[in-house]
Amino acid sequence: MATATPTLRPLACWKSILRHSRQQKAITRSLTTLRAPERTAAPASRNSLPPVWQKLKVYPPPPSAAAASREPIKDFTNDQLRILDPTRARTNLFSKGNPEGAKVGDILLVRLKDGEPFAGVCINIRRRGVDTGILLRNQLTRVGVEMWYKIYSPNVEGIEVVQRKEKRARRARLTYMRKPKHDRGSVENIVYQYQRMKAGLRSKEDSNLGGKKKGKGRK
Template sequence: MATPTPTLRPLSCWRTLLRHARQQKVATRSLTTYHKSVTFSKFEIPLPNAVKIPTKIKTYPPPPSPAQKFKEPLKDFTNDQLSILDPTGARSHLFSKTNPEAAKVGDILLVRLKTGDPFAGVCINIRRRGVDTGILLRNELTRVGVEMWYKIYSPNVEGIEVVQRREKRARRARLTYMRKPKHDMGSVQNIVLAYQRSRGAMAGGPAQQQKKGNKKGKGKKK
């Protein structure tokens, strides 16, 4: 009887066998690691198929948004600044479009400053920009035309007075044509001086009359 000869396998066959064995080993390890036994305490009731109810996460509402309170932030900011710069609202009322007695282009305005000499001139432009509202006054000083921009809400502006109103309503928003020699009003200093004299007479009228009466009485006694 012939002795059986051992079968010889090539090296590549052994490599495939080892590779399959290694893959099976990794698969068994993954199954064992991912399988966890659920343990219940003595106060918990075990559910079928070992299903555990997940705990509820506590949630908080979102913080309040400033957009809900300030729907128009620019308008609110403008009103806040106006309440600081013009608490009485007199300047806003003086240049308001809804006010029938508001200052308009063509009127002669007198601007009094806290630091500096007052300036009077014909208002040839009113630029309404909220807090940056400004007026352009034109006057003639030493036979030279001078134009000055003034912010009506500036802290340096002490007061604005209407010296003389225009007889007819101006048909333009900007009276730039008054820069031409044909339409230039020239100096308004005489009109301003007459206005100041009338204001002084109205302010000190009764007192001056009383002083005059006292002087006349003293003269008669003598």
């Protein structure tokens, strides 16, 4: 019957085991040689005062962001709207609760600081807070053109309602106007008449103000 041969370990394995045991011994020695805290002696008599223990300074927890703002995204959006639209003119113009606000089907004129103004039929209003935008459609050289504009963009100088739709649209998006059957075509003539009427009103106001100033001067 074959005898069982003892298992042999390499020399490096024994070195690592001995090194680990030596480290453990050094740790235990250092822990045992630590200086124990000095205890105050017991009071000699009943009238002597007990030892005074110093209290640790406990700092209060930092303020919670949830307690300061229940809806941080909503508060951030309102802060941005106050900066971008301090008069709230554009917010009221595209508000759902405003009966005199702009709606789909109206002809809008967008004036830009850098670039030419663009007018067209509003076929979509996407209300997304600061990212609110409108989609205008017009025909240039008999080609349908659509442009998205962010109403709170710093590049947008002003938005005017040129003509309102007679009847309220039954849809939120007038995408059917892309078809030739329902396409309104170019709105340049309507915008030209609007600008001409606006210029006439301004000239009348200037003339009235000038006549009043002359009358005051004669007196």
